Amino acid sequence: MQTRRNFLSGAGSIAAATSIASVSSVAMAALPEPVMQTKPDTMPPLVPNTGRPYNPVVTLNGWTLPWRMNQGVKEFHLVAEPVVREMAPGMKAHLWGYNGQSPGPTIEVVEGDRVRIFVTNKLPEHTSIHWHGQRLPNGMDGVSGLNQPPIHPGKTFVYEFIARRPGTFMYHPHADEMTQMAMGMMGFWVTHPKVKNPLIDDVDRDFCFLLNAYDIDPGAYTPKIMTMLDFNLWSWNSRIFPGIDSLNVRLNDRVRIRIGNLTMTNHPIHLHGHEFLVTGTDGGPTPKSSRQYEVTQDIAVGQMRQIEFLADEPGDWAFHCHKSHHTMNAMGHDVPTMIGVDHRGMAKKIAKLIPDYMVMGERGMADMAEMEMPLPENTVPMMTGDGPFGSVEMGGMFSMVKVRKEQKPGDYSNPGWYKHPPGEVAFEWKGALPEPARFAADAPSTQQGAVPQRGSMPSKAVPKTDFEVQIRKPTSHGKH
Ligand SMILES: [Cu+2]
Numbered sequence: 433m434q435t436r437r438n439f440l441s442g443a444g445s446i447a448a449a450t451s452i453a454s455v456s457s458v459a460m461a462a463l464p465e466p467v468m469q470t471k472p473d474t475m476p477p478l479v480p481n482t483g484r485p486y487n488p489v490v491t492l493n494g495w496t497l498p499w500r501m502n503q504g505v506k507e508f509h510l511v512a513e514p515v516v517r518e519m520a521p522g523m524k525a526h527l528w529g530y531n532g533q534s535p536g537p538t539i540e541v542v543e544g545d546r547v548r549i550f551v552t553n554k555l556p557e558h559t560s561i562h563w564h565g566q567r568l569p570n571g572m573d574g575v576s577g578l579n580q581p582p583i584h585p586g587k588t589f590v591y592e593f594i595a596r597r598p599g600t601f602m603y604h605p606h607a608d609e610m611t612q613m614a615m616g617m618m619g620f621w622v623t624h625p626k627v628k629n630p631l632i633d634d635v636d637r638d639f640c641f642l643l644n645a646y647d648i649d650p651g652a653y654t655p656k657i658m659t660m661l662d663f664n665l666w667s668w669n670s671r672i673f674p675g676i677d678s679l680n681v682r683l684n685d686r687v688r689i690r691i692g693n694l695t696m697t698n699h700p701i702h703l704h705g706h707e708f709l710v711t712g713t714d715g716g717p718t719p720k721s722s723r724q725y726e727v728t729q730d731i732a733v734g735q736m737r738q739i740e741f742l743a744d745e746p747g748d749w750a751f752h753c754h755k756s757h758h759t760m761n762a763m764g765h766d767v768p769t770m771i772g773v774d775h776r777g778m779a780k781k782i783a784k785l786i787p788d789y790m791v792m793g794e795r796g797m798a799d800m801a802e803m804e805m806p807l808p809e810n811t812v813p814m815m816t817g818d819g820p821f822g823s824v825e826m827g828g829m830f831s832m833v834k835v836r837k838e839q840k841p842g843d844y845s846n847p848g849w850y851k852h853p854p855g856e857v858a859f860e861w862k863g864a865l866p867e868p869a870r871f872a873a874d875a876p877s878t879q880q881g882a883v884p885q886r887g888s889m890p891s892k893a894v895p896k897t898d899f900e901v902q903i904r905k906p907t908s909h910g911k912h
Contacts, residue, residue: 464499466510469532469537473493474490474492475494478495482499483506484542484626486624490637490638493675494535506546506547510549510561511551511552512554512617513531514527515528519667519675520672520675522811525646525665527646534616538621538640539621539622541621541622542595543596545594546592550590551583551588551589553584556585557611559576559582560606563621565599565600566596569593572592574591597623598626598629598632599623599717600736601736602642604619618694620641620642632711635688637687639688639689641689642691642694644668645663647659648762650808650810660696664761666753668829672761673829674817676830678833680845680847681834681835681839683837687742694734698732699829701754702728702753705835706741706743708725708727708739709724714736747852752826762814
């Protein structure tokens with residue numbers, strides 16, 4: 433639950449106001465009380481009530497950190513600490529993060545804001561924070577050892593700089609980075625434009641999330657920090673499908689999605705049913721002349737991308753990483769390919785010894801999605817997610833953009849499954865199937881040694897019984 437103790441509440445009793453006034457110089461010098469959040473739900477946008485106005489973002493399965501204004505400076509308080517993150521219903525991970533969550537809260541400011549961030553270290557080892565992508569004084573860049581001494585456990589450091597350019601940014605430690613990022617320490621940062629920027633369009637909905645990855649054995653709780661590539665949980669904001677909320681929008685909304693990649697590999701992020709423009713990268717808004725419509729945008733390690741589209745097609749549109757191993761949960765690795773292998777005889781023999789023996793994967797892996805297999809405690813199936821037509825057979829980096837006519841402006845709640853108009857769903861063909869026509873090359877195909885002529889095209893349908901294949905095996909010493 434969110435605890436925003438007294439520092440944000442404007443209206444208080446006279447007694448409270450008096451006591452604040454009487455201690456103001458002390459109170460103003462003190463740190464802002466840290467705000468904590470432990471729920472993994474997508475929180476509604478934090479509409480600014482102090483400072484310059486802007487259209488706030490919505491952090492997928494996350495939240496925005498409240499601030500206090502102190503003599504014109506926006507003050508935030510981040511607490512680096514161990515956290516418990518529910519990655520999906522049924523699976524919790526013991527991670528490190530900020531203010532009760534991994535990732536940490538999103539920080540939203542306006543171009544030109546002076547920002548002061550207090551960072552308290554409650555980890556068992558030192559840390560620091562690098563403000564990825566920002567223009568700032570060198571000593572505020574957060575590389576431990578290079579720009580500053582490390583923040584030791586129990587200590588608080590202060591970072592202060594002006595948010596000089598609008599755009600999409602991230603924050604993460606630059607101290608024992610491999611461990612701390614593998615443990616989930618990262619967060620999002622959005623700097624909104626101060627005045628109307630010709631390259632930054634107004635949008636109705638502005639979503640953001642980080643791509644991250646963990647290696648947690650089924651049944652375990654803590655990530656293996658030495659893993660470099662072979663992660664088994666591919667997540668968005670430390671959530672895996674079906675734990676990732678859908679992005680719910682109103683029909684004809686202009687939608688922006690900001691994505692940052694802090695995994696160890698690239699992710700081609702793919703949206704169904706719409707084309708989008710890449711309107712921003714690490715360096716800021718893209719020139720309009722460089723924009724082209726896409727349906728997939730690859731996001732490399734350490735990069736941020738902003739995509740924008742008009743949500744003008746109603747429905748539940750898949751939105752996912754296009755690496756098919758990244759839309760799977762744990763257990764996806766080290767399973768031999770069994771497609772086409774007939775296990776029936778062997779399975780029968782083994783079943784005599786082990787009555788519950790089950791063969792996996794001989795008809796593809798789809799069986800896995802619906803199989804009632806006993807899972808170890810604290811894990812989720814490799815592919816799962818009940819849809820209106822059965823299992824979605826997905827995991828990991830998968831969600832949906834739900835476009836609805838009835839969705840109210842500002843309503844981010846899940847509208848449920850799309851109700852397809854009659855005649856607009858793929859259906860089973862119940863009629864007869866014609867015999868498939870088969871083609872052969874013009875060159876004589878049954879004559880030994882015949883080679884199809886260059887440029888010869890298949891042109892003639894022949895019955896399949898005439899089709900013959902010549903195989904010549906090379907001998908061990910290379911002679912025929
Ligand atoms: Cu991916």
